[in-house]
Amino acid sequence: MNKTAFVFPGQGAQYAGMGKEFYDNFRESKDIFNRANEALGFDITKLCFEGPDEKLSETKITQPAILTVCMAIYEIIRKNKGTNPIVMGGLSLGEYAALTAADTMDFETAVKLVFNRGNYMQTAVPVGEGGMAALMGCTDEDAISFCKYVTNNCDLLEPANFNCPGQIAVGGKNAAIEYALKESSNFNIRKAVKLQVSAPFHTSMLKPAGIKLKEDLNKISFTKPTCEVISNVDTEYYGNEGEIADKLEKQVYNPVKWESCVRKMIADGVDTFIEVGPGKSLCGFIKKIDRGVKFLNIENISTLEKYLELSYS
Known part of the structure; x- marks a missing residue:
């Protein structure tokens, strides 16, 4: 039986139209988009589906948009009785999707948190510096x-x-x-x-953004992940909910060790990676890290069908 990891993409994966097939075909996905609109107080759904690209590429918009799409897709995967990941992970922003999928916080909390994160990261360093x-x-x-x-x-x-x-x-x-x-x-x-x-993300220049984000993180009552979730900062699994705020703060201004995260998961038995969300950038990275593992992305109905065939094969 495959030992599966679900992984979620970071900023840069966005494109106009992402998630629309799920919105149009699944009540659960449509509900996620509607909940995002309500939590954020603006129409993130329209931005996901129609852009424009310039607006969708603004960090404070990109982050909640990608998280929303990831969770709209994951809600459908969650319904699949064959779904039983041994670990979850994500690249930068994607780590928030992994933690949300592992039930450490509710979706509304997560989408507001990454909107603030994007805003802090966007404004931490003046444009041009x-x-x-x-x-x-x-x-x-x-x-x-x-x-x-x-x-x-x-x-x-x-x-x-x-x-x-x-x-x-x-x-x-x-x-x-x-x-x-x-x-x-x-x-x-x-x-x-x-x-x-727009900024030198994941460097010490972003420390002011991390400090602001920590104030938000300290207000959240996280719960223990329902499966292993790997951290970009130290490539270790979250041991308990008490580590979440500290690691997510540090992630803003420390390097993302994605290759090491993937190698750790493989060393611990993962042989199949499922990238959930827009694009397939993580699949490209994983292919270069280890060609011996299986990988598949899910971003539309056709790729979902491929995953379901894999799950039951």
Whole structure:
């Protein structure tokens, strides 16, 4: 029998039209969208389905939009009696979907929390002061050394996302990003590309956002996860509900260790990954991490049907 992990995508997976097939075909999914509208006080459903892309890409909109779509899909998966994950995880924002799916908080609490998180992250660093870049074709160690070099010779640059072998995102001051793009060819880095994001996410520059978020987190009465949920910060499973607020605060301004999370889950017996939500970016990362495991994304009716066939095969 397959040992399955459900995983949820982060920011960047959004697109206009995401989740609409579930809204149109399942009462439970439609209910999630309606609950999101009510909790947020604006029509997140219309933004998910119609955009425009510029609005949907605003961090404070992107985060509740993706969470809503993930949970609208997961509600249908939850109905499937063959669903029995041994662990859940998510990349950055996706960790909130994992924790919600594992019943640590109700959906309304989660969607309001990530709206605030997006707002804090969007405003923590003034526009034009910070950014991010992707380093391609280098090791984690090379990326860490390169960040130290740039920081010592120009300005702050830090690792932000360890996504998969040879793909590491870094973030920091704008001057450091520009310096890194010029200097990368002198190091063991095949290519460096500037990312179109509004802030240096998951770096120490986002600490003010983490502090604000902690105030919100401390007001929530979390419950123990109903299955294992892995943390991006330390690649360990949440032991109890008392760890949730602390780890989610730290996640805002510490690197996302996604590759290590996946390797930990595989080492603990996971042989099948189901990506729940828009896009299939996590499947792409998992394929590069370990080609020996199965993976499947669920973002529309046809991919849901493929999953149901897998569940009962």
